[in-house]
Amino acid sequence: MDPSIDLSVVSVDCPSRTLVHNTVAIKVQLRKDGPAKIEVPLSIERAGRTLVSQFVRFDEGAAEQTVNINYTPEEPGDFVLTAQLPPQAQERTTVNNSSMFKLRVEADPIRVLYIEGILRPEYKFLRECLSRDPDVDLISFVRSASQREISVAGVMTGSELLTPERLEKIHVVLLGDFEANMMDDSSYAALKTWVENGGGLMILGGYQNLSENGLIRTPLADLLPVEIAEGGMQQIDQPFRFDLTYEGRRHPAFAITGDMAQDARLWNSLPELKGVAAVKGIKPAATVLARHPLANPQSADQEGYIVLATQPFGKGVVTVLTADTTWRWSRLLRLAGQSDALYVRFWSQMTRWLSHRDMVTAQTALQISTDKALYQRGSRVALTVTRNPAVMLPGEEGEKAALELTIYTPDNQTIPLTPASDVTNVNRWTAAYFPGRGGRFQVLARLLRSGSDLANQQTEFLVEGSQIELEDPAPNPALMQQIARTTGGLYAEITDDPAVRKLVESLPGEPRITSKAQTTQIWNSPTLFIGFLILVTVEWIVRRRNQLI
Template identity: 25%
Template sequence: MPELDLSLALPLFMPLLAAIIAAALSFAAYRSPVPPVSTPWRVILGVLRWSALMLVFLLIGEPLLSVVHRTHQPPGVAVLVDNSRSMTLTDGAGSRADAERRVLASTELRAVAGGASAFWLLFDNRVRDIGTWSADSLTLTGDRTDIAGAFRALRERSSADNVRAVILVTDGNATTPENPVYDAEALAVPVFTVGVGDTAEQRDLAVRSVTTNAVAYAGTRVPVNVIVHSSGYGGERVEVTLDHRGRPADRATISVDAGTREYRVTLFMAPDSAGVHRSTVSVSRLEGEVTHKNNTSVVFTRVLSGKLKILLVAGSPGQDLAFLRHSLEADPNFDVTTRVQMPDGFREGHLTPELFTSSDCVILTGFPTAMTKDADLQMLLREDVQRKPFFVLLGRTVDHERLRRLNPLLPFIVESVLPNELQVFMSVPETRRMHPVVRFRSAGEMDDWSSLPPVFRLQGNFRSKPESDVLGVVRLQTATLNEPLLVVRRIAGRKSAAFLGYGIWRWKMLAPLDGTAAQRADEFLGNAIRWLTSIEDERRIR
């Protein structure tokens, strides 16, 4: 049965006092009415007036009727079981598979899980809910050990299932870039880990990760970045090879140093036709390795027959426009069309709906301005144009009232803007550093954002939309503010990104020449366009 509770925003004595006053007023009004009425009618009219007065008073007192339904849900314990191929290894402690099965069949684990509602989940490169545990549920065939992904999947159901504790059974060898510590902390429940296997580092040589462009173009040279992990060896020379569609494409030789090390190798392939291409990266086998199963890794690339068509629309000539145009035209994968707004129209041709609909990505820099015509804004709001990916970069001359009219395209909301100009740095939150837009491929990526020169931003209040992700926030000197600077959005199959500042040419021209910082502006721009134009369903297959 629901519980009902009526409360007022007034002290208890006030309704009682109001009832007395309302009764006195009603009695005075109908004690000697003119014209005279009978006693029964005076009583009825007096009660009605009293009721009306009390109703008005109660409404002034903001009555609140609460209906409370109480349900009892027992606490839940989630048991995350590692189902990856690394659990098939045999190390100094024996077979990991046998050890894991003994742990899962132990009376201690059954006693802990039996005292609450137990949820059994297998994880490798994905997470599966198996309901109740059985010995044949464990296949140990997963390609990766994604502990962070298991925690994220559990977080989505933790509140509904009242998960109050997590038991993690794994060898702890996470093979994905994400750090599972942050996702474990986000659960806000105790995590008890049962380690399986020998804690000593094993003699092994492995292809730890392979990254390449999700989208490439036929006839272009595509880099493949490889990380090779070694432990327990020293002085050996090993070969890293890249096979593209079953044929040798590239190779490199590295010297393995003593201890536990990681080596970054860049290989290249040149796809010659359109389609989904399969590439295999392998590293030489050494005697005494704990396993040879991790000496090979496979990566898929979607190869297109043509170049990406980029439409670059600028509100006025400027340094950001010059940088964007130079960087885009230097990439052989992009076919760039530019339109620059001038007082008498657009330079290099008219701005037409066909330009937008035939483009793969639209970049607006410093646009719209006070000179922008209403017809041009309406063109951007056409349904077929809104389906295109948009990358918006603000500028000093942007007309924010006109920008608000483009709200359906934007991943942010303009609330207020002041003419004051600030020099700010961009800080990437720890939880967003693995996003493909802000993640750099080469070494030192975690510190590169803080080493870039400052850019400009108008003082004001920009708010990200609920469905957007904030990849970069404002940093003033050493103070990091909770104000968005780089925002991306993906909703209903449409993508957009926005940089809420200007002067990104400074990242290129003012960065130190003796490091990789000067390359970051070009890489960031390429990352943003490739993320905007990538097809999400095919990225999942990759």
């Protein structure tokens, strides 16, 4: 290998944001100095792990080229990636063999289809809530403003709305309260197949859909996690606060702080719901998440009426909510000047769970991020670590876990940091670090309980130190020869006396031009003063003749 060779990553052109599972084109500009022909792999790395790579061929002599490399992210988050060329034997410097860049990978928007029979309060508040969610793309349809305006049963057949082709693009379907014949059997059959293939369906109970003439008369009957009461539906109208079951307290839709007992108390502090559709009981494969405090005399175990239940169907999931007044969690609190954050959180987390987004986030119990990807030496690096409370970690409930944060410097030193807990969020920690040198730094966050590693996550950031020229002050003959050829100049090694003498003798003899500066003061010149008096006199005469004085 020619000792004068040098490979460098000049720049990286990459979109700052992309969607998960979407291919992003990364343009990397590369340069090679030196006479040798070479073929090397260009890789895109994250925390030392190669994500994608391809070989790049350089011809003889100095060369520069732009390489397009495609990368398809598999998980959402904020990532620091590195475009890397491998160091070569006897390469002059390797500090320019890589370049870091930041990429935010966002999850696909959750496409939600909400079909409602009438314009009831539950529809109004839920539609507003989902419309404000930046991760939700909502499509809503309501048949009429009130029950009195329905003159013909089956105003909407639904066959043009719930086609297999359209359902293929939907992640979650919410069915409001309407009679069974509002949609035809082909729509229900398409919806059943869609759930079986992985869709998330939620039934928002009411007087129509959970009655004996409701969904039980459609192809969706097998999907329902509850048994419909015979002889007509009973409505329990008295206000109530539901009781979360053990499965409900562990469900991602009700996760807040990570402490199940504390979360249950928070949900119980919400305004009372008013009314529940009394279904007969639960199906064998279903799970009850919340119950009414009143015992259901039709159930074998005499437990409370079912408020929220779910069951898997094929690759999908079906959930039934028998209460239709969750809007009270928003309206009553807002009227009292309080936040409706728990109402927003319930529907946000339930929507994500129905769309199977929890299966993605469950893989990362911890998330660690920096405020930037590139820093100057001595500047403040702000680190943030967040724990996902929906991820259940091993150990006893309520047992406290400790966060350990470690910096790994470019020269393999280990620096422990003391993270500070966020007083407003028990699942968030912050720390700061001031790097004293340049290079690539790695950060490792570990969540420990009794010395056992529960979860860990890492990231990296780059610190600019000295300039590359100062990192390697040795001359670059190949580059200087290239500059001389390009500009029509000459090059000679300083130690090559004959070459230096020849270079000096070849310099053209240009005439020497000298300049001399001379200062003259004119403010006290008699000629200038007389000229000034003449101008003032002429002005006075002109004004006098024109009667301006």
